Amino acid sequence: MVRVPNPFRRLSRGSGTTTPASSVAASVAASVAPSEPTSPRTLSSHALAADQDLPHPPAPPSPLPSPAGRVSASGSTSGRAHRGAEQEGGTAPSLALPPLSASPGLGAALQGAGVAAVGAAGKASGALRDAAAEAADVASVAPAAGGLMKPVTADRTHTQTHGAGTVTTKPPPQQQKQRSETAAEREQRHLQDKAAAAAEAALFGRGAIARFTAPEQDGPAASVLMPSGVSGGGLAVPPPPGVVGAIPAAPLTTSRPVPLDLPDYMDKPGEPHAVATPDRYHPRGGPLTPPDSSGLTSLQQHFAFFDLDKDGIITPWECVNGFRYLLRRYLPEPLNTLACIPVAAAVQLPLAWLTSDSWLPDPLLRVHVKNAHKVIHGSNSRAWDRAGRFTPARFEALLSKYDTDRKGGLTGWEVAQMVRGQANLGDLLGTLASAGEWAMTWALLCDSRGVLRREDMRGMYDGTAFYRAAARNGYSHYTLETGRAPAVAKGYA
Secondary structure (H helix, E strand, O other): OOOOOOOOEEEOOOOOOEEEHHHHHHHHHHHHOOOOOOOOOOOOOOOOEEOOOOOOOOOOOOOOOOOOOOEOOOOOEOHHHHHHHHHOOOOOOOOOOOOOOOOHHHHHHHHHHHHHHHHHHHHHHHHHHHHHHHHHHHHOOEEOHHHOEEOOOOOOOOOEEEOOOEEEOOOOHHHHHHHOOOHHHHHHHHHHHHHHHHHHHHHHOOOOOEEOOOOOOOOOOOEOOEOOOOOOOOOOOOOOOOOOOOOOOOHHHHHOOOOOOHHHOOOOOOOOEOOOOOEOOEOOOOOOOOOHHHOOOHHHHHHHOOOOOOOOEEOHHHHHHHHHHHHOOOOOOOHHHHHHHHHHHHHHHHHHHHOOOOOOOOOOOOEEHHHHHHHOOOOOOOOEOOOOOEOHHHHHHHHHHHOOOOOOEEEHHHHHHHHHHHOOOOOHHHHHHHHHHHHHHHHHHOOOOOEEEHHHHHHHHHOHHHHHHHHHOOOHHHOHHHHHHHHHHHOOO
């Protein structure tokens, strides 16, 4: 009995096993399908995904088999069609069929089976080619300059299948260009993509940048860089959270409010200023603010009022004369001078030792203006920092907390409340020093209604209020114009 071979199976080369003919398309797909690249997840604009490290670019698709010609009874394609395909620049590998027997009927059956297999393989290869072209279009959407992604449309020709057993394909120019790309060029392109991603991360200050990765998503058609976690599409950015200055759980925050609108009046109100003493009405300081190169901080300018000859050293006699210019509003001469001696001694003795360059007190009781920062103590207003620089936000907070009726100044009682509110726990020495300083400031600079105006409070920090008080008391030789202005021009305020 003659055994008839199965027309749907073929012999494998070099072995006696057989392979199903239906796996021809699968084998072709496995040989020609490009490796599927990993890409960032494409989410809607309400759930953006962060780009990870750019994947290695896929290898260019290898030439797809294009069976051409007619299948003969012996299972081979015609040489003329094969040569015509080679002349077109493509390759036309033939589909191997099992050897035929001598029976003509069996040969015709096998020929029909081979034609059907070739047609199925052609359709499968065409579908794979279309899928590869679609993947190339998606992969061609690459980051461009400025963080935008521009879609690139590839011109491609779809695969056409003609007749029974004849499949003709014309690879698109883009695929022909990809075929000529070497492994070194692919590696170089991969490194360039990684460098572009690193540059984006460095430019925007974060390691992962969220993108729109598909035009069909809601939002802009092209990809737009978005901050992480932002949804809604476009360039929408959530507003910054508001500052809460008072809460009912802490009644003290309600009774002592702090200003929250200072950035509307000046730049960087919370930063300490070394020379100027700005506030909301004087964003750059007073009219006679010394230049930044004067070398005097706000605290040193406060001390410089008592330095009559502007040599950087305050002698006891200069301190007595400085208080004479201020106390003249209360006492006539010579009582004024006699009252200023004990007051100047109470101030000069501790300051002469604190501002000295050595641990030993100065026998001449001189105060060195350059070391004025050494007299900073606790329980103060905190408008001066430890270096003697002025912080506008802390000064404005004093008036906002303790000027309860918003009259633009502090009464004697409100000054006492301020000293009590600024006192540190257990700091008896600092509290007493602060109480004496503010009591003297209020007594010397308050107006006829007993209110220490905000402009005089600000002038106390840089010493300008003392020059104005000397002018009111009749000492015209030591006013803002005659005393401070020459010092500012000299570089010493």
